[in-house]
Each structure stands twice: as structure tokens, then as C-alpha cells.
Amino acid sequence: MDKRQRILDFFLNHIKESVNLTQDEVELLYESIDIVELKRKECVLQPGQVSKHMRFVVTGSMRCYYLDLDSQEHTLQIGIEGWWINDLYSYLSGKESQMFVQAIEKTTLVQINSEALERLYVKIPALSTFFRIKIQNAYVSLQERMLEQMSIQVFDRYQKFIKEYRNIEQRIPQYMIASYLGVTPEFLSYLKKKHSM
Template sequence: MAEQYFKTFIEHLRETIELTTSDIDKILDVVEIVKLKRKEFLLTPDQPSRHMRFIAEGSARSYYLDENSQEHTLQIGIENWWINDLYSFLTQKDSQMYIQAIESAVILQISQSNLEKLYREVPEVSTFFRIKIQNAYVALQERMIENLSAEVYIRYQKFIKDYRDIEQRVPQYIVASYLGVTPEFLSYLKKKHL
């Protein structure tokens, strides 16, 4: 089964960069497999994020708890998506987030030290992550502007249009948390617009 996860991972990388057989061997030599049960945590606050993480199977989310213990989902991911506390990874400061499996999940991860090694030995990997980080920044800015300017129901419609595969697999309370509303309010909006 690990071979299938590795194949999926390499295919994902090849969507953005070209890799030789030697490059692939170097990459797979440093990839770790982590299997999570439903609701199991991959990262918790007060520990630094030391890996880049790729979802090979299942789904996961990142969220933080505010001072009132209210959950705020920042990211939801399914197969072929990356999930991480990028701030913690880049600064090596303790995370403020949880990363939790929504469904049973298989995560492929590369430690920061091994990633630095790959940047030197397989420069295309550096190109891949530069592009991923740029795209993540653009998506974050778009989401912030959308959250400030669009009504909740418009944001919900965009979410289900853009992420149909996710909306079908994720509990409504997580979708509500991602949109910044309570599950009850999201339920009310859905009924109101039927």
C-alpha cells in the first residue's frame, strides 16, 4: 500500500516539476508515512511544526481555539492537498493550531532538515515549494478579503462550488467553523435559501 501512496505523491509533484528517477529516489528516501485514526491529532499547540505534510488518503483540518474555546477552522484538506501550520514550520515557533484527521488519514511528511537537504540535492523541489507557498499566500489573501466583504451565504455557495468533494465528506460544524459561523446559523441559512 505504501507504494500507491508514494506513486500518488510523485504524480502530485510531477504536476508542477520534472523529476528524474534519481530525484524520485532521493525524495522517497526521506518521506515518512504517518497513519491517523479519525479525530487523531498530527499537531497540537505548544509544539513546533517540523514537517511539510501531504494528505495521501483521507481528510484533515487545521484549527485553533480562541480564548472562549471556540474552534476556528483555517484549512480543510483531502487527498492530494497539503496541510500544515506554515507559520510554525517557517519560524520554528510553537504552533497555535491543531491538525486533526477528520477521517482516517495517511499523511506523507518530510522533515524540515530533510527538505533543506532536498533543496540542495533536487533543486526542483525548491521550485515546487516556492510555487506552493506563493499559491497558499494568494489563497489566504483571497479568503481574507472574501471574509471581510462577502455575506456568509455567498461564501457558503462559493465553498460548495469550489470544494464539492470536501463539502460531502466533512461534518457541517467544520464547514461552519471554516466559514466563521455557528452550525446553527449555517443550518438556518441553508433552510432560508432552499
Template sequence: MDDFSAIVTYVKRHIQLTPEEEAFYISLLRIKKVKKKQFIVQPDFVCNHRTYVVKGALRSYLIDAEGQDHTVAFGIDDWWISDFNSFFFRQPATLFVEALEASTLIQISYDDEQLLLNTIPKFEKFYRILAQNGYANLQKRILADISLDAAGRYENFLQKYPLVAARVPQYALASYLGVSHELLSKIRNKRVKKS
């Protein structure tokens, strides 16, 4: 149980589980350890797992036709990450999901998640809550992207995700904010001079 205590605690923040339900859930989970720069999802392959980050840092990103990468999301301790479009709709992934540091993950396969939902229907509520939170955060990000300049987006990110900002490389953060590495360096330097 100790290996799965973090994810069980996460789930129990949203739904109550009997000991039997908890044991069944755990039986469907798999621990995966990845090295820095290792991919857990790659474009053109169907994403078969929903991934919970026990310890570590990952990012999902795409590469456009010009070869520019665009970070879509980060996942650090106690967060979820995947190519959800591929996972939910069983289509080839469009995103890379890469470890930014050596990480310990817990995964559930698509088929096992369907079995879980059919066996313990209250997990529908759990995944609905995850989806609602994800959608609300996505909307906030879109609004920040269209209403704030680069410095404002950086400040917003620092206020909302200080732990992420401290752990991810500057190139990945610049990619997430939609700015060049050089512009982010200037914004950071200007911020340091002000304080």
C-alpha cells in the same frame, strides 16, 4: 513506489524529476496513518513535518481565549496541511491539525526538506509554486470574508470546494466560514428550499 505514487504525481505537475531525484525524494518521505480525531500538530509544540494527504480529511484550527474554535484550513486527498508558521520558522505551533476521518498521510520532516532543497535545488521551484498558490487562495478567502455575508461565503465555498463541503462535518465548515452551527443550518435549509 506505489505507496508514494500520488505525491510523486503531484510534484511532477510542477517540476520534472530524473529517476535518481525521484528515488532520493521518496527516501525522505514517511507514510503515516492516523485515526479519526487524532492530532498531527498541537499548540506549543514545534511542527516538524509538512504533510501531504494521500487519502482522508483533516482540518487545522485554533481555539481563542473564549474557547471558540476557528478552522483555518482543510486538507483532503491530494492537498497539503500543517501549521506552516511553526514548520517554517521553528516556533511553537498555534494550531491544532486534526484528522476528521481515518487518513493516510505522507510527511517530510523539516530537516529532510532542508536536505532535499540543498541536494535537488529544483524543489525550491516546487515549494515556491505551493507557496504562491497558497497565498493567492488565502487572499481570495480574506476578500470573501470581508465582502460577502454568511450566505455568500457558504455559496462561494460550495462553488470552489464542493468535494470538501461534502466530506467535512457541518460544525467544522461553520467554524471555517465564521458562523454558528445554527446559522449554517438555516442557510443550508433556505438553500435547499430554493432548489
């Protein structure tokens, strides 16, 4: 089996966890996707651009972050194998992004252009259901994360994070994890030492 087919199979298996597709629908889907190979630190979206793709991580890892007025990074999302990553606000609103969507490691993505996806929704109703579920889940996760930031201690959030993203600390720099948790790397390091990790 060649590399492209392995990528397509991984992507299709992910879709089929939520909806069923006929073989004809699978072929239509395959015709509409692009496979993108990214180098470490390469961006697929930068501030000022409009997000026009849904992106699925096949291998590697990605992050979505913005810079505040003091040029401090704030990581809003991390995506590893089998996860979707995007600036959904820009994608859904058609407005310019304020985010960077960047490869943390060498990464392979499957991406679908928004116009192609709209056409697929008409031809493959199950795909419309799939993305409705994904966008709803993304909204729920965002709200849960906001509430956690306000109500759960940092170390507990850290433990939840490493449970959700298994083996992540071997792959992602600590400053990015700290940024995701909303603390400085020094404070995260202090907490880990305090709790003997």
C-alpha cells in the same frame, strides 16, 4: 501494486504537475519521506509544538484549527486528497504553534521533515521550486480568504467552499464547515434552508 507504491505514485504525480524530476531525484525523495496513518480525530500537531514537517494528504481529510479564549473552534484550513496541510507560520518561523492539525477522517499522509527537505533543496533544485510555488499559493489563498471574509456574503462563501471541496458535506460535520466560514452551525443551517439547499 502494493499500498506503499500506490501512495508514492499519487504523491509523485502531484509533484510532477508542477516540476519534473529525474529517476535518481525520485529515489532521493522517496528515501526522505514518511507515510503516516492517522485515526479519526488524531492530531499531528498541537499548540505548544513546533511544526517540523510539510504534510500532504493522500487519503482522508484533515483540518487546522485553533481554540479562542472561550474554547470556540476556528478552522483555518481543511485538506482533502491531493492537498497540503500545515501550520505554515510555525513551520517557517520555528515558533510554537497555536494550532491543532487533526484528522477529520481516517487519513494517510506523506510528510517530509524540514531538515530533510532543506537537504533535498540542495540536491533537487526542482523541489525547491515546487515548494516555493506551494508556499506562494498558500499565501495568496490565505489573503483571498481574508478578503472574502470581509467582503462576500456568507452564503456565497459557502457555495464557493462546496465547489472547491467536492462532496465535502458527506464527509465533514457541518459545525466544522461553519467554523471554516466564520459562522455558527445554526446560522449556516438557517442560510441553507433559506436558499432551499
